[in-house]
Amino acid sequence: MSNNRLVRFIKRxxxxxxxxxxxxxxxxxxxxxxxxxxxxxxxxxxxxxxxxRMRDESNYAGQVNPGDTMQAYGISQVIASRNSKVxxxxxxxxxxxxxxxxxxxxxxxxxxxxxGLADATAYLSAVGITGATAYFGLLDIGKPRAGxxxxxxxxxxxVGSITAQIGKSLGLRTVAIVSSDDxxxxxxxxxxxxxxxxxxxxxxxxxxxxxxxxxxxxxxIYYDNTSGDIxxxxxxxFNDHARHVVIGRLGISHLNNTRDDTGRRDNNTIxxxxxxKQGMVLLDYKPKMRAAVLQLAKWLRQGDIQVQQDVxxxxxxxxxxxxxxxxxxSQGKQLVKLADINPAADPTPLWPGRLLTQRWFPTDKLAxxxxx
Numbered sequence: 001m002s003n004n005r006l007v008r009f010i011k012r013x014x015x016x017x018x019x020x021x022x023x024x025x026x027x028x029x030x031x032x033x034x035x036x037x038x039x040x041x042x043x044x045x046x047x048x049x050x051x052x053r054m055r056d057e058s059n060y061a062g063q064v065n066p067g068d069t070m071q072a073y074g075i076s077q078v079i080a081s082r083n084s085k086v087x088x089x090x091x092x093x094x095x096x097x098x099x100x101x102x103x104x105x106x107x108x109x110x111x112x113x114x115x116g117l118a119d120a121t122a123y124l125s126a127v128g129i130t131g132a133t134a135y136f137g138l139l140d141i142g143k144p145r146a147g148x149x150x151x152x153x154x155x156x157x158x159v160g161s162i163t164a165q166i167g168k169s170l171g172l173r174t175v176a177i178v179s180s181d182d183x184x185x186x187x188x189x190x191x192x193x194x195x196x197x198x199x200x201x202x203x204x205x206x207x208x209x210x211x212x213x214x215x216x217x218x219x220x221i222y223y224d225n226t227s228g229d230i231x232x233x234x235x236x237x238f239n240d241h242a243r244h245v246v247i248g249r250l251g252i253s254h255l256n257n258t259r260d261d262t263g264r265r266d267n268n269t270i271x272x273x274x275x276x277k278q279g280m281v282l283l284d285y286k287p288k289m290r291a292a293v294l295q296l297a298k299w300l301r302q303g304d305i306q307v308q309q310d311v312x313x314x315x316x317x318x319x320x321x322x323x324x325x326x327x328x329x330s331q332g333k334q335l336v337k338l339a340d341i342n343p344a345a346d347p348t349p350l351w352p353g354r355l356l357t358q359r360w361f362p363t364d365k366l367a368x369x370x371x372x
C-alpha cells in the first residue's frame with residue numbers, strides 16, 4: 001500500500017487564519033476492512049465555509065479539531081472496494097479532506113456523479129455546492145423580480161459570479177462589491193455586472209457613498225457573502241420589502257470569535273423598510289439538490305452560465321490555494337488537482353447525463369418536479 005500525504009490542521013487560528021495552522025504530513029494507508037472502500041482524491045475545493053469549521057464555536061457545519069486532516073469537499077475515484085454499494089471506478093463527490101486518499105465505509109456520505117452531465121470539476125463549482133448555493137439563495141430566498149437591483153458582495157467569487165449570471169438571465173440589474181478597482185472592471189467585463197464598487201481601504205461611509213452611486217434606485221436583493229463592515233455599508237440603501245440573503249462571513253474571517261463582530265444594529269432599518277433577512281445553508285436543500293444540479297448542468301452545457309477555475313496542482317499546494325481563496329486573489333473557483341480521473345474505469349453510464357442537458361430536453365420541467 002502507498003502512503004497518504006495530507007494537510008493536517010494543527011491549531012485553531014487566533015483571529016484571521018495564518019499559514020501556521022497547517023502542516024503537510026504523511027501516514028501509511030491501512031488495509032481495507034469489511035464494508036470499506038478506498039478512493040483516490042482527484043480534485044479538492046477551497047471554500048470560505050472551511051473557516052467556520054476551524055472555529056471553536058457553534059456552526060452549521062461539522063468542526064475540524066487540531067490534529068485532524070483538514071476538511072474539504074472534493075471529487076474522488078474509487079480504486080478498491082469491500083463495499084457492495086460502491087463499485088471500483090465510480091466517481092464520487094463528498095467531504096474527502098485535504099489528502100491524497102480516503103478510506104470510508106459511509107457510502108451514503110458521498111454522491112455518485114455523472115460525467116455525461118458535466119465535467120468532474122464542474123461538480124465543485126457551477127453544478128455542485130457553489131452553483132446550488134447561488135441557485136437556492138437567489139431563487140428561494142431572494143425571490144427575484146425582473147427590473148430589481150441585485151447587490152452581491154464578494155461579487156467576483158465563484159458563488160457571486162454564478163449568482164450574477166442567474167440574476168441577469170432573470171432581468172435583474174446586477175451590482176458587485178469586490179476588493180479592488182481592477183477587479184471591479186474585471187467583473188463587469190467577465191460577468192456582465194451593470195456596476196461594481198471596491199471596498200479595500202475604504203471606510204464604511206466611503207463604501208456607502210459609492211453604493212449610492214452604483215445603486216441609484218436602491219437595493220432590492222442583497223446577496224451577502226461577507227457580513228461585517230461591508231454589509232453595514234449596505235444598510236441605508238435597502239428598498240422597502242428588500243431581501244437580505246446571508247450566505248457567508250468572509251468579512252469577519254479575521255475575528256477569533258464571530259461574537260466579536262461589532263457595528264450598527266439593523267433592527268430599525270429592518271422594521272422601517274420591512275426587510276426580510278435570512279441565512280441560507282445548503283444542507284437545508286438536500287432533498288432538492290438533484291433539481292438544482294440538473295438545471296445548472298443544462299445552463300452550463302448550453303453556455304447560459306460560465307465559470308472560471310483557478311487550479312493549483314499537488315497536495316503541498318493546498319494551504320496556498322486556501323489562502324488565495326480567502327484573500328480573494330484566486331481567479332475563479334479555487335481548486336487543487338491531485339490526480340487525473342480515468343473515465344474509462346467509471347461504471348456509470350454517460351448517456352443519461354448527456355440526454356438531460358440537450359437543448360431540446362425539458363430539463364426545467366423535470367427540475368420543477370424533482371424540487372417538489
